[in-house]
Ligand code: SAM
């Protein structure tokens with residue numbers, strides 16, 4: 001079966017936030033003081049977030065509607081215990097062709113073997129600086145060596161290609177754009193430059209730090225030749241091959257123009273929050289809650305109906321650049337924060 005929305009887009013991908021909790025506080029994502037809603041006294045408050053069984057059930061039903069790709073995200077997915085059990089449960093579902101995970105890499109090194117053995121296909125690792133001191137500042141305490149160890153472990157476990165997410169910000173890390181391209185060429189990692197997106201926690205940073213795709217490309221072209229690649233399959237990243245003539249080496253980079261260049265017409269995804277809200281668009285407050293249905297063991301048909309409802313509500317496009325929805329609270333009343341929605 002193929003799932004198609006009202007604008008002719010084929011929907012085959014769901015990003016699942018397994019927790020809104022995180023062990024870092026990246027400047028653009030979470031306020032320093034933020035406490036998560038999922039945990040109480042260090043234990044998961046199962047009253048408010050989906051259990052692994054419920055997530056697997058959800059994916060099982062979504063797969064019957066044509067969902068083929070799943071990404072686990074958060075918050076930081078690796079702070080939730082025994083995530084490999086969830087990976088295994090999802091990977092065993094007929095119809096799920098690709099399962100990936102986005103992580104800050106702090107806990108990755110010790111977990112790659114278990115994740116790969118459970119069926120994880122790939123990882124994206126967030127890394128906003130190649131300088132340990134700067135990395136710690138941006139993430140408010142992140143350990144650079146741990147991410148590096150995570151990258152090496154992911155390569156060793158063949159969670160390939162390892163993709164590195166970098167959010168360039170003026171005056172914070174934008175002087176490292178070329179260095180990241182070189183790092184990608186040297187290590188074989190695919191660097192993905194993500195435009196900084198405005199949220200309720202980063203208004204000031206966004207106003208002074210935003211750097212758009214054209215400028216990112218201009219910086220890269222000071223040192224490299226870049227050629228567009230046709231790898232884009234209903235995804236937000238546009239890929240380029242990069243060539244460093246001096247060393248005759250090649251790499252691939254992606255640029256995600258979340259703000260300047262709408263990729264809404266290509267959008268193939270839904271998002272499930274840790275507390276069971278299905279969101280058809282990152283930047284819209286539309287959501288359909290599946291929490292009660294999953295908790296009370298609703299029938300397959302009821303769950304299919306709720307998923308189809310979310311697809312039916314998927315808006316044609318986001319309004320980031322219109323300035324109308326960037327700080328819109330979610331329908332549940334929670335403010336829009338990337339770690340809560342699942343970036
Ligand atoms: N904690 C994991 C991590 O950092 O990779 C997964 C969740 S995080 C919300 C997913 C991705 O969203 C990260 O690559 C992060 O850099 C990106 N992100 C978060 N807030 C963002 C923002 N305001 N603008 C652009 N990217 C953002």
Ligand code: SF4
Pocket residue numbers: 022023024025026029030074075076104126338339
């Ligand atoms: Fe945590 Fe990821 Fe947000 Fe950084 S970007 S605060 S690591 S959820």
